[in-house]
Amino acid sequence: MPLDAIPIVVINPSENSAAADRGLSGNAPVLLREIAQLTGRLLDSGEASAIDLRALPLTPADLDWLRETLGRGQVAATLEAEGESTLTETVCPGVWWVTHHNENGAVASEFIEVTFVPELLKAHPDDVRIGLEHLELLISDLS
């Protein structure tokens, strides 16, 4: 990534020294505003979006702050594929914290998804068709 593509947030030391001491870059609140905009867009047009947290200049402290600020909502889901994915709704319905792990359990990627329901939780018609064939095989074995 070219250096000039990284948005720089100027931290005023007199106001933000406590935040900087805690390892906060000041970028997390900017992201919170972005999430609010995307949520508004979801409501207005139904358009879903995702923010790749690994592609942004966020410190571990920023991520902790964001996770704590967004909180944990009512729905939590896991998808077991080659690695586990966790999809946790935040206290803001429609805003999901999505973490993909690799086969070794390490975090491979992390997203904020702004959507009524993440695509990953929906069964794909092709898979439903394969499942139905499996079901029909089970049934034919019974008779």
Add this chain to the structure above:
Amino acid sequence: MPLDAIPIVVINPSENSAAADRGLSGNAPVLLREIAQLTGRLLDSGEASAIDLRALPLTPADLDWLRETLGRGQVAATLEAEGESTLTETVCPGVWWVTHHNENGAVASEFIEVTFVPELLKAHPDDVRIGLEHLELLISDLS
């Protein structure tokens, strides 16, 4: 429920004595065929459906057989409301085993849902709107 509303499955003792010994009524395979039909309907028309397992004459052994036969798929989700709901996709994508618990953790109701994604996992627009207001309040507190 009137007695004549209960579908009776005649078990041939010579053929099914082993099944009857295990507490199987013979109704679970009938249900499996129903699930296959509903899955076909989902694929053909997009129409989702639910089977109330508590409203059917199924023995605990029937339910165990059904759960084992349908297996456990890739997606599992929980919804924490007044009691916990668990929504587990079976090995047949689009066929979900949904269990609702009351506040004391006891099973309150149990369904097979045949749907691309259970409605309970979708954020409702009204809730998204309330979440956005909460987010905007958080943001205004930051500045």
